[in-house]
Amino acid sequence: MKAQADGAIKTKVQWSVAMKRAKLKGMAEGPLKQLTQALEKVKAQIRARVEHPFHVVKKLFNHKKARYRGLAKNGAQYDTLFALGN
Secondary structure, three states: OHHHHHOOOOOOOOOOOOOOHHHHHOOOOOHHHHHHHHHHHHHHHHHHHHHHHHHHHHHHOOOOOOOOOOHHHHHHHHHHHHHHHO
8 A cells, every 4th residue: 555655556546435424414505515416326326236236146146255266266156146147
């Protein structure tokens, strides 16, 4: 982490973290609050679509714990489970 903090590691990923509900409720009424609420709704919709396949794999296939049997075997197993979940 020190290398990233120093700026040696460059990343193009831009993370969007959900705002705390109390902070959103505490905002003054107006267009800024409405825009923020719309943005939070979009982030929640994307998160729901992305996390659904993981829910299917965990619950339907009872795959709750990571098993370390080698990277190739883990990758092949997850590929199969996600294909079956689709």
